[in-house]
Amino acid sequence: MAVAQERFASERFPSVRSVYVRDDPQARAEQLFVTRHVTTVLRFEQPCTEAGTKMLGWEGRFEPVACAGKRVLVEPLQALEPEDRFILVVRLVDGTEVPFTISGSSWKEGEWPDQQVNVFLKPDDPDALRKQLEESQKRERELWNQLAVESFTGSSEDHTLAALLTQGAVRFTPFVFRKAWIFKNEDSNIQASVLTDGKEKVAVLFRVTNKDPSNPWRLMDARLFVLPPGFQPPLFVGEARPFALRADKKVIPPGETGFVAVVADKSVFDSPQGPSKLTLAVFRHDGMLAAHVTLDRRLFKK
Incomplete structure (x- = not known):
């Protein structure tokens, strides 16, 4: 029964996921998917700064972006089209700036609204590695479950x-x-x-x-x-x-x-x-x- 409960609880909506940002000038900005009147939370490993965290062109489309300790809150005031793009830059207390591209969700696979995004700036640190291992094991369990159903x-x-x-x-x-x-x-x-x-x-x-x-x-x-x-x-x-x-x-x-x-x-x-x-x-x-x-x-x- 514990295995069944774990499987039943393995998927939630809106989604909680992790992104791993490397210090690479050529890396593209991570994409976030949002929907009207649902708050998307970005969760960092260190606090952000209110003054250095900004979104371009947000007026009238979003609530003001808020920094709350290690969290950044983003909430659209109106429906966004999937092709809409907004640039969000989060500045952390150590001066690091992390860019994101914000888009409207489309309900397609992989484009559901984000509820919480855990942001790791040092993917090789123990906490980040532990999280990646957990996610890898979760994907393996889901694949096994899928194959088991298909084979039956x-x-x-x-x-x-x-x-x-x-x-x-x-x-x-x-x-x-x-x-x-x-x-x-x-x-x-x-x-x-x-x-x-x-x-x-x-x-x-x-x-x-x-x-x-x-x-x-x-x-x-x-x-x-x-x-x-x-x-x-x-x-x-x-x-x-x-x-x-x-x-x-x-x-x-x-x-x-x-x-x-x-x-x-x-x-x-x-x-x-x-x-x-x-x-x-x-x-x-x-x-x-x-x-x-x-x-x-x-x-x-x-």
Whole structure:
């Protein structure tokens, strides 16, 4: 359970990341991504100076840049276009000046708003090396998790069917609608529709509407478990079963809708003890449960 909790907590939004600035005149300024009414915090290893820290052309677009000890606070007053660029120069108490390029976030991969950026000016110092090691280990864990999920998915045919469902092309699949649930969360509304082809396959299509006014919605994981006799969902400790997973977009921007589809073979219900009930659960980017449905082999009865 501790491993699962660590994985669920491994992603947060808005993001916290580190940058390592080397004393190189040819190095380009680090880029920061900001969004309206969200404060981005730059965290240094030494205090900054209010007088020497400046942003060009900020008037009317940002709150005044503030130095608070070892932190610099940046907050846009209005939405910025992804192509907008502002130059921020932070001066530290030892006279070092660190330049940054500030841009509006675009919700693309790698361009989500920064919540906190830890700035290391001496990448070879013990603290910086320790942080780089932690980040490297985190990336390895995420890659391992991704590979583990991918290796446990269904056939290429099932992936194709799942992709068609996310594109609204149900008519090109053998599936027909069976039942649906609606989940109303703080950040989203999710409709989960169960479909079968009546013979060999079952599918669940999640229609996710992002209600958050400023943050995107991202899928972290989906899991299909055998539901042990006598237990009620949500339960995520049973035997895992294979499935195919597809989503129509990596990120669902505020106010927009996206689709996640799961397709599995009828054999996932089989067990030595006879037909099993299954629990299918989807988790959002921070590891919180977003929706879950119970599947029964009786779905295949006409």
